[in-house]
Amino acid sequence: MAATILPDDLVVEILSLLPLKSFCRFRCVCKSWLAFSSDQHYRKKLPRIPFGFLYQKNEHGNAIHLVGLPSGDRDIDTTLSFVPCYEHPLELKGCSNGLLLCYRGGTHSKEISDAIVCNPATQEWMALPNTEAGPAVSYADLKLCFDPLWSQYFYVFKFETTPNGGYDTEVKVFFSEDSTWSNCLWETSDILGGDSLFLNGVLYVDHLWGHYLLALDAPDTCTQLLNHRILQLPGFPNGPEQRFYCFDGCLGQSFGVLCYAQQELDGCIIRIWSLEGSDRWVVKHRLNMNNVFGRDIMLRTNNEGLWYFDYEILAFDLERELVFLADTIADNKIISYSISTGKGSQILNIPRFVDLYRSRLYVPYYGKFPASVLQGAQDK
Template identity: 75%
Template sequence: MLEGDLEPWQEMATMVLPDDLVVEILSRLPLKSFCRFKCVCKSWLSFSSDLHYRQKLPRNPIGLLYQKREHGTSIHLAGLPSGDRDIDTTLSFVPCHKFPLELKDCSNGLILCYHGGIMYSEGISDPIVCNPATQEWMEIPYAEPGTALNEINLKLCFDPLWSQHFYVFKFESSPSPDPDHGTSTEVKVFFSEDSTWSTCLWETDDAFWGDSLFVNGVLYVGHLWGHCLLALEAPGTRTQLLNDRTIQLPGIPYATDQKFYCYDGCLCQSSGVLCYAQQELDGCMLRIWSLEGADRWVVKHRLSVNDVFGRDMLLRTNSRGLWYFDYEILDFDLERELVILVDLTTDKVLSVSISTGEGSEILKVPGFFELYRSLLYVPYYCKQLPASVPQGAQD
């Protein structure tokens, strides 16, 4: 048959699309669909390991992980519209111990939890990193739980676009021997590459124990009351010290005056770029910035939220007469153009479209202030944890 004799649909079937266009099409698929399709096409599979393309491929959140501050409460997932409901976020595949699992951290599909912790006097025991999408888990060796006076904060760091290995940063704070400083904090790192802990790699007298995010090999940790971030580069197994720098946050500083009580906003990433969201002073608008370069913040979005909550006044006063916002920013995702907010007056968790400003309820939790932790969950459908990591037993 000559080329001119082909039917139109046959001519289209013989066309070869350029890689850039194929990746653009694949980037619009749900993550689970992409993972299925790449199993039947070698060229599509190769995009996953291509540094130029893999940042564009889909990794969409499917819901909000949360856990209430009550004895024996399971971890739950409040699904977003079109989310995957088949994932066991209760972690029933992890063996039971004396205490139920407590959600500690989540990083690109891997979850850090432990038996015991903030609700129990025994402290942290048996830290576990697991993948709910593949139902695999591993225990983290934890031979140095510290003393009863020490405060321990674990930060999980995993980004499959940067490395197939993960890290756990341990911030251990103890009373400082210097009377002019309240605490002294040491930082150690667990390497999944060889399942070992480092010695102390970094020390500080500052209270960098706040919310954190791991982006492109850098762990960003918020200060408890200073309006800034600590940036720590993920080390190699032979590293003796951590490279660090401090970044000032944009927006409203913590507790701008004696009459206004303001928490820092929320960290997120978009295509490998650190982003930050916070309310404006009256609470009626919120801004989203991206970090351009080392320390320059650029406004990407400005969103009105009055219609979302159906009221004009979004400030309240507490028992001490201090003004505060009556809603919080739980998380946001610029790829899906949504922001997750919680209305503290109704205990409703809302998904708000950045492009349209419309909101929809995804969860109602009576007594939201009693939530222990809430984290946006992005599944990781790799069939196994990083190859060098011992896997948990599969039933």
């Protein structure tokens, strides 16, 4: 009771005295303590939360790896040895604020029943219950959505696409609060298989070809209404019509604000925008890449005459002023670029012809699944 009347400044002073691991656990106690660690005014006084870079090679049976976290922190089991794999290795499909989405299956028809959500920091996991099997030709893409500042529960959005002359995509949602799948909440003729980010209760999904985002509000378990809107992206569009053959930029966030990064047309500059208001993008950074890769030409053509960049933007974190890049010219060198110094350093080297299967920024979350979530998983 006494803690509820302490001024914010005093609470921050107390939290600042904690060891790092204790601080990471205490910030999961309540939303206000968690918010302190994300507040630009207070975060300078608090322990710096470690982060890492998750990746998986595109080879059969390859494990999920992590670089960047302190090697002495053995609580972070990113090999996911606590999850039974059965006959298939785990495949990393998504990461959202410390929770991972993985598949244990190897075929499209089993993807949903073999999906799990787990927390490497607490070694908890739950398998998502089965949904009704769709047509054999359908393709399902799952998006994990978790934001502890918004809710202690997570969502999983399922985009199930079936060719039908064009394409028909149904959207269903898994609610961890009661461990159930919704019926179809929304239908579209678009293919939404691009980058995604969950922020402030909204899932932003990059269209696979169009230069825009679909914003979906997380539905309520009672009404199950799925509000949606379209948000145009800044920069330039890609796709065959524009003679570009590359994926569209990269989504990120900074202090609760949606951000977007994309190369300029020659590839030598990366621009990073933040979303101001509902639809206005403002340039926050212009980053020169010439010195990072040691070359002046970063735009190439393939056999069909389509242009593509010879490096990729994997992820970025404006709070830590870092951008992660993949140099695809020779070996796949993963480079950490510092916005403040303008310098890049290699953190990983993957042999040529061995591609990255998935790569994600990872910040550990020490909060445990609510008891109702674990009980629901057992009941299923």
